[in-house]
Amino acid sequence: MIKRNVVSVGLIGxxxxxxxxxxxxxxxxxxxxxxxxxxxxxLLKRIGEEEExxxxxxxxxxxxxxxxxxxDVVISIVPNHLHAKVLxxxxxxxxxxxxxxxxxxxxxxxxxxxxxxxKLPIPCMIGFSYRYIPSFRYAKKxxxxxxxxSIRHIAVRYLQSFGAPLFExxxxxxxxxxxxxxxxxGDLGAHMIDSARFFVGEFQSVSALMETxxxxxxxxxxxxxxxxxxxxxxxxxxxxxxxVLGNFVTTRNAIGSGNQHEVTIYGDYGxxxxxxxxPDEIDLWTKEENEERPTFKTKKVPEHYQKQQLQDFADxxxxxxxxxTPTFDDGYQNQKVLERIIESAKRGQSVKVD
Numbered sequence: 072m073i074k075r076n077v078v079s080v081g082l083i084g085x086x087x088x089x090x091x092x093x094x095x096x097x098x099x100x101x102x103x104x105x106x107x108x109x110x111x112x113x114l115l116k117r118i119g120e121e122e123e124x125x126x127x128x129x130x131x132x133x134x135x136x137x138x139x140x141x142x143d144v145v146i147s148i149v150p151n152h153l154h155a156k157v158l159x160x161x162x163x164x165x166x167x168x169x170x171x172x173x174x175x176x177x178x179x180x181x182x183x184x185x186x187x188x189x190k191l192p193i194p195c196m197i198g199f200s201y202r203y204i205p206s207f208r209y210a211k212k213x214x215x216x217x218x219x220x221s222i223r224h225i226a227v228r229y230l231q232s233f234g235a236p237l238f239e240x241x242x243x244x245x246x247x248x249x250x251x252x253x254x255x256x257g258d259l260g261a262h263m264i265d266s267a268r269f270f271v272g273e274f275q276s277v278s279a280l281m282e283t284x285x286x287x288x289x290x291x292x293x294x295x296x297x298x299x300x301x302x303x304x305x306x307x308x309x310x311x312x313x314x315v316l317g318n319f320v321t322t323r324n325a326i327g328s329g330n331q332h333e334v335t336i337y338g339d340y341g342x343x344x345x346x347x348x349x350p351d352e353i354d355l356w357t358k359e360e361n362e363e364r365p366t367f368k369t370k371k372v373p374e375h376y377q378k379q380q381l382q383d384f385a386d387x388x389x390x391x392x393x394x395x396t397p398t399f400d401d402g403y404q405n406q407k408v409l410e411r412i413i414e415s416a417k418r419g420q421s422v423k424v425d
Contacts, residue, residue, distance in 0.1 A: 072194070072390035073143050073167070079105035081136045081166075083157060084148035085118045088171070092146055092381070093122065101385040105143075108136040133157060137164050144194075144388050146381075147171060151257065152250045155180040158195070162187050167194035167388040169381070172265070173257040174402030178410035181403050188399055194392075196384045197402035199265040201332060202395060203383075205376040206345040206353045207266070210336070211395070212376075214270060219338030219357060224316040225271055229259040230331040234285065234303055234323035242288040242297040254301030256281065257409060259321040259332070264408045265401065266334050267319070272312025274408045274424045279307035279415040284324050307412050342367075 080102050082089060086109075096102045106128040109115045119129045130136040133153075137145055137160045144167040147157045155175040161168040162184070174197060175181045188195075201207055214222065234240055234255075244250040251257065264274070284303040287296040303324050309317040325331070333346040341357035344367070351372050358365045383396045408424055415422040 081106040081142035181406040195399040219341035230325035230328035256305040278421040281416040
């Protein structure tokens, strides 16, 4: 564990999502951006100048950054096919890491990492960012307080529209199985799985359906049509801990949806609904005393449920781990569920998770 007041961060991957992490690092006094890594030298130079990172701390090779003794911890924002490699290197060099989801490209990689991690554990956080939506955190507290009684079933949707034919999105790495592993399932479905685990518990079995709607997309460089070999749509039913039933749908072809990750939890005495697009509100149906005809009421989430994602990472690496921090095991279990969903869709039947 790191005992210093300020932790030096090495950021690997400077694409779009890295901008959010740069902002979060800047908001925390405990974290200081020390080093950068990207294969794009032009981007590396520009971001390096913006962040005032010394030239000798700008790397094209991720192992060089991870091995740097001046780097205390690593934050990794790289394409999916590199997730396992970054984690492996951090374990080998014993560098704490915050890595993005999905955990790995496939479950085989996850199993290999788990064996290595068991021998050489490190502080490791996985970027399941929806645990840090205020309404999701408030819902978790209400469930712990049994506000709606025993949970009976849960419905989870994560809908986006950018992949629909209307928008003529060109071919990119997210449509290439060798780089991304899966399509909507790993990109969005991983968050659905984590939300269900966060609110309810472990998955026991799944029964799934996956489909590709747009089979070819234009290569922006060559202009040629390239085959899409990942899913545009995935849905599955599940049995979770304590026999809670679940219904899940995700797609990047839902025209009209922006970034619509929503969860509805049904209990014996009420219902909770949250939507990440309304982060500071929660919809709650419970029967209050003297209320004859209860209806859904929208409540403001108390301010103390606000929490910055990287605050948990800072606490984790300084030996102050908080309850609910998504760790290596959360990433591993998530990848296992993803694997069983793929297996179920291929076999056309229900599959046990363990």
